[in-house]
Amino acid sequence: MKTSNSKLTPILFSASILAGALPLTSSAEVLYFENFESYTPGSAITSASPYWSSTTNTNDVYFEAHDSGDYFGADNQYGYIADTSVTNNQNMSDATSSFTGTYTGQIDLDFYDASDDLFNGAGFILRFGTGDGNTKTSFGIYIQNGEIMKAYGQYVTRDPATAVTYDMDTANTLSIVFNNTDESMIYAGGSIAAYSMDVYLNGVQIAHDWGTAGEDPAGSLIQMVNFNAKRSANSESDFAGTLYLDNLKVSSDISIPEPSSSYMLIAGLAGMLIALRKRLLKQRS
Numbered sequence: 001m002k003t004s005n006s007k008l009t010p011i012l013f014s015a016s017i018l019a020g021a022l023p024l025t026s027s028a029e030v031l032y033f034e035n036f037e038s039y040t041p042g043s044a045i046t047s048a049s050p051y052w053s054s055t056t057n058t059n060d061v062y063f064e065a066h067d068s069g070d071y072f073g074a075d076n077q078y079g080y081i082a083d084t085s086v087t088n089n090q091n092m093s094d095a096t097s098s099f100t101g102t103y104t105g106q107i108d109l110d111f112y113d114a115s116d117d118l119f120n121g122a123g124f125i126l127r128f129g130t131g132d133g134n135t136k137t138s139f140g141i142y143i144q145n146g147e148i149m150k151a152y153g154q155y156v157t158r159d160p161a162t163a164v165t166y167d168m169d170t171a172n173t174l175s176i177v178f179n180n181t182d183e184s185m186i187y188a189g190g191s192i193a194a195y196s197m198d199v200y201l202n203g204v205q206i207a208h209d210w211g212t213a214g215e216d217p218a219g220s221l222i223q224m225v226n227f228n229a230k231r232s233a234n235s236e237s238d239f240a241g242t243l244y245l246d247n248l249k250v251s252s253d254i255s256i257p258e259p260s261s262s263y264m265l266i267a268g269l270a271g272m273l274i275a276l277r278k279r280l281l282k283q284r285s
């Protein structure tokens, strides 16, 4: 009897895709996935959750699962993370559970920032590294009030010169491709220098080769993502803000599909310069 493999291949292929989409799977592709659907609506998210190793729910700081507002579509529960006081001087530490470490990969996150929520201070800091706290952080990004910024240095300080704006009052997707090795890395969207990251907003590249922040030695495994903010006893700089989160995913594979428009522009300009140089050299000879 004649057999054909052609019918088997698509079935195996779709099975591997399904396996990769499950939360906390052992698949090599997805190391961590939190869609906030497993909680009682309105409840505080605590470290009893298998998805979080520490959270803060005290003194006007909240980390809760909400299902009102339809910020990410109807009947879609999401994470509510907020500090609603400029006088509480309260630390915030919402850290994922530890996942299988990787030196290279991609972090994706849907977020919604409402313009009518109180905002003060320096913004939320999305940190990632071997663990929670600046001593275990390799990279950091600030997200708040319509701007994304690079973090730098021992104290994971924001760099306003790097600010890129995003639209408030709408759902955005942030994608971070990171390379915490000592060699540059090539992926479908471009290339990244050693110990650097590229950042995409809604599929468009907004940052290239942003460097490390925190005290974790460059080259450490990335195995935790956490949210933090800068508190202060001074009400002029004490953090206050609210962010709605969904679909936090960490993958060891990079799924940025193809060169973004900005990368294509840079590649196109580089090509034009090379062509111009060749013409000039030809004219001189």
Ligand SMILES: [Ca+2]
Pocket (backbone or CB within 6 Å): 035, 036, 037, 072, 076, 077, 078, 246, 247
């Ligand atoms: Ca959800």
Ligand SMILES: [Ca+2]
Pocket (backbone or CB within 6 Å): 083, 084, 085, 086, 087, 088, 089, 090, 231, 238, 239, 240
């Ligand atoms: Ca505060």
